[in-house]
């Protein structure tokens with residue numbers, strides 16, 4: 481899976497290309513692939529690969545820990561060649577393995593913050609109540625300590 485044969489393309493002139501597509505359905509990194517497609521173009525040495533990938537990630541909301549599913553897609557161009565370097569991925573014999581490329585895409589696109597919704601209320605730090613589902617009685621008891629000092633001062637004055 482996610483391997484593209486270059487055996488036929490290897491016989492073609494430089495600049496020739498082929499298209500590929502995979503239906504997805506398998507788990508990669510933290511995502512479930514929904515589809516991968518793209519093109520492979522022959523270079524003088526190696527190949528230039530364009531990849532479009534779509535995947536779904538199942539995670540937990542950073543504020544309330546409720547399960548969240550979100551869909552993402554991204555595109556990348558990468559070179560595969562016989563002499564791998566920082567910019568060139570290794571070329572397997574007669575095959576291009578797209579798995580490391582797709583895994584990296586999923587990791588790079590992972591959002592810094594995952595929220596079930598923009599206005600998620602989060603959890604009560606005292607009792608753990610999910611404030612999206614209802615409030616708890618801790619809310620009023622949690623008072624800013626500076627306000628408590630003011631309150632005391634006011635009580636002493638009266």
Ligand SMILES: [Zn+2]
Pocket residue numbers: 541542543544545546595596597600601602
């Ligand atoms: Zn949430």
Ligand SMILES: [Zn+2]
Pocket residue numbers: 604605606607608609616617618619
């Ligand atoms: Zn609470």
